[in-house]
Amino acid sequence: MLKKYLLILPTIFIPTLAAQAFCPVCTVAAAGGLGLARYFGIDDTVSSLWLGAMTVALSVWTFEWLEKKKWVFPYHRTITTFGYYALLVAPLYFYDLIGHPLNKFWGVDKILFGVIIGSIFFYGAGYLYQWMKKKNNNKPHFPYEKVVLPISAILTLSIIFYFLTK
Numbered sequence: 691m692l693k694k695y696l697l698i699l700p701t702i703f704i705p706t707l708a709a710q711a712f713c714p715v716c717t718v719a720a721a722g723g724l725g726l727a728r729y730f731g732i733d734d735t736v737s738s739l740w741l742g743a744m745t746v747a748l749s750v751w752t753f754e755w756l757e758k759k760k761w762v763f764p765y766h767r768t769i770t771t772f773g774y775y776a777l778l779v780a781p782l783y784f785y786d787l788i789g790h791p792l793n794k795f796w797g798v799d800k801i802l803f804g805v806i807i808g809s810i811f812f813y814g815a816g817y818l819y820q821w822m823k824k825k826n827n828n829k830p831h832f833p834y835e836k837v838v839l840p841i842s843a844i845l846t847l848s849i850i851f852y853f854l855t856k
Contacts, residue, residue, distance in 0.1 A: 727848070733855040734793060734800040736848050741778060741801070742808025743844045749774050750816070778805065795855060804851070808844060815843035 727737035749771045756766055763769075782788045782801060793800050819839045823830055830836060 732852065734787075735795050735804045735855050736851045738801040738804025739808035739811075739844055739847050739851065742805035742810075743812035743840065745774050745778055745805065746809050746812045746816075747840075775805075800855075807847065811843045811847055812840050815840040 727740065749767075752770050752774070753767050756762060756770070779788060779802070788799055788801050790799075795803050816839070819830075819836055822835075822839075832838075
């Protein structure tokens with residue numbers, strides 16, 4: 691019974707409205723991509739890329755929400771990020787989805803591998819957007835660039851890993 695509540699716990703932070711680094715559309719697209727991948731039986735490496743992307747987006751939303759409310763405490767970003775990843779990995783571990791010896795890619799658990807790679811690339815694409823925007827007089831190059839860059843990064847990785855794990 692406790693395991694089910696651990697899965698629900700991350701939803702406490704979902705109703706944040708103001709997001710700067712990653713918009714709600716990115717997060718919804720990440721969640722939708724994950725759901726579709728699991729529905730169609732796509733490899734865990736691919737679907738967990740979306741888990742990593744969504745965890746980064748939720749972490750950044752939470753940073754901004756805490757900072758807007760002036761609820762800043764020492765290492766709030768580190769603690770928040772660690773907390774979200776713990777809330778992601780712990781239930782998957784307790785349900786034996788992480789750690790199975792036959793569920794490995796390049797010697798690493800497929801879900802952990804996908805979460806790590808997805809997180810790095812999603813964060814990197816958000817950083818790239820901010821850098822490109824700064825170089826363009828703080829204006830995006832095209833409409834919805836903020837959405838297109840992170841989602842296209844994860845989508846591209848999904849296609850690459852789909853064929854690598856096929």
